[in-house]
Amino acid sequence: KNEVEQSPQNLTAQEGEFITINCSYSVGISALHWLQQHPGGGIVSLFMLSSGKKKHGRLIATINIQEKHSSLHITASHPRDSAVYICAVRGGGADGLTFGKGTHLIIQP
Amino acid sequence: GAGVSQSPRYKVAKRGQDVALRCDPISGHVSLFWYQQALGQGPEFLTYFQNEAQLDKSGLPSDRFFAERPEGSVSTLKIQRTQQEDSAVYLCASSYLTYEQYFGPGTRLTVT
Numbered sequence: 001k002n003e004v005e006q007s008p009q010n011l012t013a014q015e016g017e018f019i020t021i022n023c024s025y026s027v028g029i030s031a032l033h034w035l036q037q038h039p040g041g042g043i044v045s046l047f048m049l050s051s052g053k054k055k056h057g058r059l060i061a062t063i064n065i066q067e068k069h070s071s072l073h074i075t076a077s078h079p080r081d082s083a084v085y086i087c088a089v090r091g092g093g094a095d096g097l098t099f100g101k102g103t104h105l106i107i108q109p
Numbered sequence: 110g111a112g113v114s115q116s117p118r119y120k121v122a123k124r125g126q127d128v129a130l131r132c133d134p135i136s137g138h139v140s141l142f143w144y145q146q147a148l149g150q151g152p153e154f155l156t157y158f159q160n161e162a163q164l165d166k167s168g169l170p171s172d173r174f175f176a177e178r179p180e181g182s183v184s185t186l187k188i189q190r191t192q193q194e195d196s197a198v199y200l201c202a203s204s205y206l207t208y209e210q211y212f213g214p215g216t217r218l219t220v221t
Contacts, residue, residue, distance in 0.1 A: 043215075
């Protein structure tokens, strides 16, 4: 079974700061997802990666398959970015996603 | 277009009652997943359908949990004789084969 670890668990930053959230996993995967969850809200898929790097607006996601590691970056962070960011992987013998515990991000104005 | 919908959004059940949670996936999505998210935790996989076939039910926590998708579209997750530890948000997601998963808003189940 894949083990997915995220760090940090909690992160508080000032508006405008560059944010990095890390994810590592234990077994080879077919894809890695970065998801966003607002309090009381549903889950929104931000990225699905199997290699390299993807960018969408102020969000950038990278993955290093050899090191079994991915990062999510937020540039010019804004209070509306405050949410829980979850890393999830598919593969390692499982059909569904295996999730990390999430990173609770707060951006203060 | 319409996303994944789930109903009810909130359900309060007395311990011992049976509940049924519904998921309407995005039209044309072959794959459907159910996940359970306990308070303050990440979601955990329950079961997976490809069309009407339940290909993986390894995450269902006990035989009180049962899921079906008889016509390959709408799915129902049923929990019999609910217990307090069943209290969680139940998330449904759908995808076209192994592509990106789209999540519904979840059903928050509280067992009293």
